[in-house]
Amino acid sequence: MTAYLSSAEPGFAQAFETLLASKREASVEVGETVAAIIADVRKRGDVALIELTTKFDGMTLDAAGLRFTADEIEEAYRAVDPDVRSALELAHRRITAHHQKQMPEDSTYTDDIGVTLGSRWTAVEAVGLYVPGGLASYPSSVLMNAIPAKVAGVERLAMVVPTPKGVVNPAVLAAAKIAGVDEIYRVGGAQAVAALAFGTDTIKPVYKIVGPGNAYVAAAKRQVFGTVGIDMIAGPSEVLVIADSTANPAWIAADLLAQAEHGGGAQSILLTTDADLAKAVDAEVDRQIGTLRAPDTARAGWNEFGAIITVATIDEAIALANRIASEHVELALDDPQSVVEKIRNAGAIFVGHHTPEAIGDYVGGSNHVLPTARSARFASGLGVLDFVKRTTILGCTPAALSELADATVALAEAEGLQAHGRSVSIRLNR
């Protein structure tokens, strides 16, 4: 049942804690199964990868068929509705333009005693991109993961996508082609993650794996972490709308449903200073659900995880929003700008009545891979920084080394690391 809370009621603090702690994801214990799959692919390579794909995806294939050919990709691209194709191309242009501004700059300087300190950024050479099959096989997610990698300068971007019974979403291949993905393989699950991490005859290993997946994929990413880098583990999507009396209830209802229709634990919360708006939105959600072609998922999501919280002041809403730390925060307010700077924990903030969250999902230009499950308290959305790494550069003149020698030797000795100190003093004939 959708939660209705008011900060004026006596049990509010406890009810809010319960809402914060609510678990929205079925926890499936698949660690051992996944470990066995990874060990198998690591040992038997392509042979295991093919057997597992046959078993889990209900299809036959051989090593030569693991990789999509250029012709197959081209054919899929042509099969996509031209309107969708040009929408993907618009999204590609806008996402690329925004992410180009995220490229960090190298910096080198020499300080007053002659020590040169530098930070140099280089792209991760090879990256794997996991794309789910079936219902959650979203071309927009291909763009959102692939574009920052390509903007960063990743030379080899290898995508994997399962094709149950041989079926693939042509729009996913079209998005990959538009984004410049270098290789695409028709494999998925933990076996695909293992192949990317350790390599097989057909799939060369990568250094980092990104992209969403089911419980098996998430477990596999956790297990190969260390051998390769991984991105964050994505949880169910969520939106928090902060609205005052100037908000349009029908628009807010539409935004809440746009989140609820994802299913799988997706959560929509309305935080408002206006009790009348709260009622109007609630009624409007019910009305709009009835007009959806496939209302069941949205209805179930809203009923199970939705919440409407009324508060006395916008400051109170801000304080609660910072505790919720939502993936998406919409500010449907008369004066949203003054609130933006006070929202500290959020993956993305959507400012004003004319910025529905869906704009950020597709063509706004920003990334839609954002921290979920309160992780906006400590994590950022996906971006160019996820595909580069910084190397520190340090250089001393003989004089600088001499100036720093006594302190280095003192600390090395205090830590019981005599040879550390000697590596300095030996250069100074001390």
Added chain:
Amino acid sequence: MTAYLSSAEPGFAQAFETLLASKREASVEVGETVAAIIADVRKRGDVALIELTTKFDGMTLDAAGLRFTADEIEEAYRAVDPDVRSALELAHRRITAHHQKQMPEDSTYTDDIGVTLGSRWTAVEAVGLYVPGGLASYPSSVLMNAIPAKVAGVERLAMVVPTPKGVVNPAVLAAAKIAGVDEIYRVGGAQAVAALAFGTDTIKPVYKIVGPGNAYVAAAKRQVFGTVGIDMIAGPSEVLVIADSTANPAWIAADLLAQAEHGGGAQSILLTTDADLAKAVDAEVDRQIGTLRAPDTARAGWNEFGAIITVATIDEAIALANRIASEHVELALDDPQSVVEKIRNAGAIFVGHHTPEAIGDYVGGSNHVLPTARSARFASGLGVLDFVKRTTILGCTPAALSELADATVALAEAEGLQAHGRSVSIRLNR
């Protein structure tokens, strides 16, 4: 036995692969023990934390004694040798100055169709810092972890350090005081990580946990990841020295031993174009080991994990270095600058004959928490970016929303997300 390889020999490719794949860490399976400890602290809070500390650290304490008092910290600070204290203060100034340059800048712009796109950085509010007890209780590591957090603007930095039998390294407390750590608790192990992640009556929860630790600590960090953020899992330290005939064998030997004396799987590798240098360094390592006050760890480390590789050209050395992706790379070369830009995978590069790696460990100014075990292929050293997170800001004018509407609806429909499209069209009366 120290490995001696030459790229000119027929079995080199295989021998190099073996070196790359060699495991330098005892893998201890502690997952279940750690899970039980975490569950206990989560359930019973301070009571469990105290019981476990009594059991593992061999000491008695009560809730009031969990936290070091200001007087205790001040007393420890005064107990530290003044030379060490001023070395810590020099290190603090230099590390702070360098990390201040890492603070990312906010950026907001409005594009040609009226979409405002922003990236705003805010500090993680509360961070936990794990500091090992016993032999590896290094004051320099306290500085390296605490300073970037404080430069980033972390308001609450809570440190935990186990004090077996009640003994603590005063220099560790002094470093914490110098770095501005806000709270220090005398607890360690998985129980300390659990307390930081979930909170107890005495220790408020944090949003991110950083710092090195033993296998239990590493496992605990992995298990609480998601509830809180964590830094990378640190492996044994390593150095790769690239040297030509201009290098001084005694200096290189000292650098190799400075790494080997860490023990615990630490690795030193020399890559050189000069076979005579290789021999001279080898002899010099043997000679210098004999002059150390405590030679056993360095000797064992060099014998078990050390390697000397001779190559024909510097370009060959660079190619191998990029595959090794060492935490530390020293360039003991006549012309190191021309090589710096070709080393792509390295945590830090130490340029020229007068820059021993130990300078970077203490007072160079850069961070000594760097990616190990080949993870420099995809990861960076610790820095200010690890203590901030980026929030995306998106704002549309009605005209901008209208311009992006068709593409958004086309993509939403292609992905079967009707309510996403409607959240846009409803605002445009479409």
